[in-house]
Amino acid sequence: MELGLIGKVALVLGSTAxxxxxxxxxxxxxxxxxxxxxxxxxxxxxxxxxxPSAAGVVADLTEPGAPQRIAAAAREAFGRVDVLVLNGGGPPPGTADAFDADTAQAAVDLLLKQHVALVTELLPAMREADWGRIVAIGSSGVQQPIPTLTASNVGRAALAAYLKTLAGAVAKDGVTVNMVLPGRIDTDRVAQLDQAAAERTGRTREEARTSSEGTIPAGRYGRPAEFGAVVAFLAGEPAAFVTGEQVRVDGGLVAGY
Ligand SMILES: NC(=O)c1ccc[n+]([C@@H]2O[C@H](COP(=O)([O-])OP(=O)(O)OC[C@H]3O[C@@H](n4cnc5c(N)ncnc54)[C@H](OP(=O)(O)O)[C@@H]3O)[C@@H](O)[C@H]2O)c1
Incomplete structure (x- = not known):
């Protein structure tokens, strides 16, 4: 399938790993x-x-002014941004009975505020061009909250609400807004979560991983490339009529529809 992405400019947050x-x-x-x-x-x-054709921005997304600096660097490198992939580090684990107001604020700052700031920077030019793609990397926890990841559940649900609302507001301008929800994809972050689970339960990380893989109908963690392919599809031309959607890439992990 031809995705029509040749020559488009994609800004991908959190893309070093x-x-x-x-x-x-x-x-x-x-x-x-x-x-x-x-x-x-x-x-x-x-x-x-x-x-083959890339530019780099060294930035900590959580710092004040980072969204504006990242957007400016992208425009300076390639003149515009057609595809914005929202992503970044996840918040620390924690159960809901240990969640407090400061942790809630930190989750919203990390998972909502800076992403809204980047959209605010880049959306006007996308609308003017009558073409744009916003794809956010979320989590299956948006649809099925994960008991040990309260801050992630809360912050990403806020982002999901914003993006769903935004999708409707810009659909007539050729801009689509979607989320891709990973279940368990084999990355450093998931290895860290397995390590935390191992320490909580007195097992090795390998045992924690095996037990986690056992909860996935596909019986394994996903491969990063299987996730990236879905992001690329949503960024492409053939997905022009897909908007306001959450696409799970989870090997069947979430039990509901
Ligand atoms: N993997 C999964 O199965 C899974 C499942 C559910 C949710 N998620 C979420 O999806 C996101 C990506 O997950 P991942 O597994 O790819 O994580 P990862 O392997 O830890 O990679 C995170 C990426 O984000 C960058 N990053 C982290 N904090 C940043 C910051 N403050 N400013 C700029 N860049 C930052 C990191 O690069 P630097 O260290 O160079 O900054 C890295 O490139 C995370 O929010 C994670 O919680 C992942």
Whole structure:
């Protein structure tokens, strides 16, 4: 399938590793120019060098002014942004009985505020061009809250509400807004969560992983490339009539529809 991404400009947040990197690689493989973002300069440089056409921004998304600086750097590199992939680090684990007001504020700052700021920066030009794609990397916890990831459940639900509302507001302007929800994809973040689970329950990380994989109908963790392919599809031309959607990439993990 031709995705129509040749020459498009994709800004992918949190793309030095994991799901963001897999998304950046999938978009680049379809011919997009990619702007790589992350805090680790050596990882930014390494991916920029590996992709056919890319520029890098070393930035901590949580810092004040970071969204504006990232957007400006992307425009300076390629003149515009056609595809915005929202992504970043996840908040620390914690159960709901240990959740408090400060943790709630931190979750919203991390998972909503800076992403809204980036959309605010980039949406006007997308609307003017009558073409744009916003794809947010979320979590299956948006649809089925994960008991040990309260901050993630809360912050991502807020982002989901914003993006669903936004999708309707900009649908006539050629801009689509969607989320891709990972269940358990084999990345550093999931290895850290397995390690935390292992420590909580007195098992090895491998045992924690095996037990976690056992909860997935597909019987395994997903591969980052399987996730990136869905992001690239939603960013492409054939997905022009798909908006306001949440697409799970979870091997059947979420039991509901
Ligand atoms: N993997 C899964 O199965 C899964 C499931 C549910 C939800 N998620 C969520 O999806 C997102 C991506 O997950 P992942 O598994 O790909 O995680 P990961 O392997 O830890 O990668 C996170 C990426 O985000 C970047 N990043 C982290 N904090 C940042 C910050 N403050 N500013 C800029 N960049 C930052 C990291 O790069 P630097 O370190 O270079 O900054 C890295 O490129 C996370 O929010 C995660 O919680 C993942």
């Amino acid at each position: 994991g799901l963001g990197r897999a998304s950046a690689e999938a978009l680049a493989a379809e011919g997009a120019h990619v702007v790589v973002v992350g805090r680790r300069r050596e990882m930014v440089d390494e991916l920029v060098a590996a992709l």
